Amino acid sequence: MIGRLNHVAIAVRDLESACAVYRDTLGARLSPAVPQPEHGVTTVFIELPNTKIELLAPLGADSPIARFLERNADGGIHHICYEVDDILAARDRLVEKGARVLGSGEPKIGAHGKPVLFLHPKDFCGTLVELEQA
Template sequence: MIGKLNHVAIAVPDLVAAADQYRGLGASVSAPQDLAEHGVTVVFVELPNTKIELLHPFGETSPITSFLDKNPSGGIHHLCFEVDDIKAASARIVETGARILGDGQPKIGAHGKPVIFVHPKDFQGTLIEFEQA
């Protein structure tokens, strides 16, 4: 079921500075993209074997705001793995006893594909995102 690592997401207090840091190392860095439904602005850093997703709060109810309140310098927010079938993956995750966040239904993520998030308490303390490949 679980596929390759799609990206590592890092919450950052200054999106421009973080993007510039990776750009300064020669990485290809995307333009910022606002995802109002998820409460984030994202920038993707393209690497040969995966991506880094830089997350910054968008809107007053952004979940990234509380993360940055606890971690003012930022830090790793979640890992994202690809799956072939998001609905089958959702069912399998629930069968294992893990909780899918929100209403349990996939939402469209930053890559325009369905995603779900699994509660960190059910995944060794790490927020996990699954994205349909």
């Protein structure tokens, strides 16, 4: 069912210094920072030949990554995103297998403009999994 690894998301407190780490120290190519007020984050993509790393910095008062950054002061890997062909079929399969889908269970439009769902970390080896319709 899962297809490509769409991205690995790394939450950071200070976007500028995280960009410097990836650009200057690791020599990677970065996209411009994009504030996404509707998602409570500012994003920067690190473009690798086969996938992307997404740097996430909190934006606004109720950022969904604020609590994660309280627990992980240096930042850390926040979630991993797999592509699926059909997000509703994927959701139905997961629910049938007993896995928990976060929120209402209805896909939302994610930071890339595509339907996404998040899955409960306790059901997926302690990792927050995002599914994105490819």
